[in-house]
Structure formats: C-alpha cells, structure tokens
Amino acid sequence: MSKDTSAEDPWHSGGKLHPVLGTRDPQLADAQRVWGEDFEPVDLSELEGADPHLEDVGEQMRRLRDALTGIADSGADLAEAAELxxxxxxxxxxxxxxxxxxxxxxxxxxxxxxxxxxPVGGTENVIAPPLRAFGHPDGSVSARITLGLPYQGPPGCVHGGMSALMLDHLFGFANHWVGLRGMTAHYEIDYRKPTPLLEPLDMKAWVESHEGRKIWVRATIESGGELRVEARALFISANVPLPGRDATAPGEER
Ligand SMILES: CCCCCCCC/C=C\CCCCCCCC(=O)SCCNC(=O)CCNC(=O)[C@H](O)C(C)(C)COP(=O)(O)OP(=O)(O)OC[C@H]1O[C@@H](n2cnc3c(N)ncnc32)[C@H](O)[C@@H]1OP(=O)(O)O
Known part of the structure; x- marks a missing residue:
C-alpha cells in the first residue's frame, strides 16, 4: 500500500504525509508519554498559516463551551458574558x-x-473536542482524549454516538495514513463497557484489509486499560464531487 497522495488530484485535498507537529502541543506530548517515540504524527500541515486570531477565537469558544455545560445550578451571573x-x-x-x-x-x-x-478534529469547529490523531509505523492511527460534560450520554459516560463519530473519523485517518480513502458504507459497533467522561480515552484504528474498492477497518476505545468500544466498518472508495469545483473525471478508483 502506498502512502502517496497527490495535491494535484482534484478529489483529494491532502498532501504527502509527514510529521509537522511541535512537541509543545499538549495532545502530542500526552501521546508521546503514552506511546513513546515510535510513531509519527499524521500530517496536519493544513493547520499552518491559520490566522492566529481564528485559532484564539476557537480556543475561547471551546473554553466557554466547557464552562457553560451544566452551569445552571451554580448561581453564576452570566449577564456580562451574554452581552460580550x-x-x-x-x-x-x-x-x-x-x-x-x-x-x-x-x-x-x-x-x-x-x-x-x-466536527471531530476541526479546530475551527466549536463542537469538535478537537481530537488529534497520530499515525504509527505499523499503519494504525491513535488518538487520546479526555471528554467533558458537552459529550455526556449516560450519567458520567460518553454519549455512544460520540464514540461512534470519533471512531468513524479515525477510520478516515486510518485509510488516509496508508494511502487509501473512501466513504463509510457499513459500520457496526459494540459497546462493551461504559466509556467514562473525564478520564483519558485511548482510541486506535487500522485498516484490516482491502481489495478493489473495499476497505475493511477496525477500531477500539480503551480507558483505564479496559476495552470499552470496538467497531468494524466497510469503507468503499468513492468519488464525491467537491463543492465549488467542476465534477471532472476523478483519479483512478481503488
Ligand atoms: C475527498 C477528500 C478526502 C480528503 C482526505 C483527508 C484525509 C483526512 C482523513 C480523515 C479525516 C476525515 C475522515 C472522515 C471520515 C468519515 C466518513 C464518513 O462519514 S462517510 C459519510 C457516510 N457515508 C456515506 O454517505 C456513503 C453513502 N453511500 C454511498 O455513497 C454508496 O453506497 C457507496 C459510494 C458507498 C457505494 O455505492 P456505489 O454505487 O459506488 O458502489 P456499489 O456497487 O453499491 O458498492 C460497491 C461494492 O461495495 C459493496 N457494498 C456497498 N455498500 C455496502 C454495504 N453497506 N455493506 C456491504 N457491502 C456494501 C457492494 O455490494 C459492492 O460490492 P461488489 O463489488 O458487488 O462485490
């Protein structure tokens, strides 16, 4: 399997994968503590050059999001905040x-x-945690994140739809990391144990096999060393017209 992608391919926005992150990034530093030095971060070069004010606004919005959820019984005075x-x-x-x-x-x-x-990794999207994925030399991708109140489902637990969303996203990265791309066609998920809020979640996804247009992927979420969620999906290489672009012939289908 090739990791090559082409920025010239109008159906693909990604460039070549290469490590670009600095170690000041807290999620990267966390990931390095957990997984050691034997992985390379997935390319996030598209984040370079963003308006620092945009990054800052996103960050402040996320602070507000986390501070606001469940605040109703606290007696907080929010009049000034509302006006601002x-x-x-x-x-x-x-x-x-x-x-x-x-x-x-x-x-x-x-x-x-x-x-x-x-909605999973986008720093310009307030509902994104945002999750950051890292690619490993063995072809898998990983992410570690602790989710707070905005993502609650059962009491004290992560909403199951959120787990499904994050893993679907990681599937996309797992494809990308080994040079594949596709759309989710079939997705099955087993919730083995409740997935806790406020505790680190370790997620992993990998391409199990692929043949022609079919890509089979698997993923897990663990917390406290215990399996919480496991998922399998079938991705199909498919060409989706890009918004604002002519639907010209796509590249070779896989
Ligand atoms: C472009 C830019 C890329 C940028 C890359 C950036 C990298 C960064 C990485 C990551 C970040 C982001 C990551 C996000 C990831 C999220 C993923 C999603 O959310 S995807 C949205 C939800 N999925 C849909 O909306 C699909 C809707 N379905 C369809 O459009 C079609 O059904 C499609 C294209 C999947 C297949 O349709 P057909 O007409 O092209 O092909 P047919 O002939 O039906 O299927 C082909 C083969 O697959 C089997 N197949 C199809 N669907 C199946 C199913 N559900 N179960 C089992 N088999 C199925 C069929 O039986 C057939 O098999 P036989 O060739 O006959 O052996």
Missing part, C-alpha cells in the same frame, strides 16, 4: 461569507478540505 458574546457575534457575523462560499473555499485546489472544520 452578543458583541463578538456582531463583529464576526458580517465578516463571514455565506456558507456555500465558505464550503467551496475549503475545497479549493490544494486546500485544507474539511480538516479544519469537521
């Missing part, structure tokens, strides 16, 4: 192009695709 947030929205909204324009801009040739904005 209204002002912030009044500043940003008029500067933000319509959604169709922004959608197309994500998929410009050689652009970041949805990796900056997707």
């Amino acid at each position: 947030l209204r002002r912030a929205a009044d500043i940003v909204e008029p500067q933000s192009p319509d959604q169709a324009t922004r959608l197309a801009s994500q998929w410009r040739k050689g652009g970041p695709g949805a990796r900056r904005t997707n």
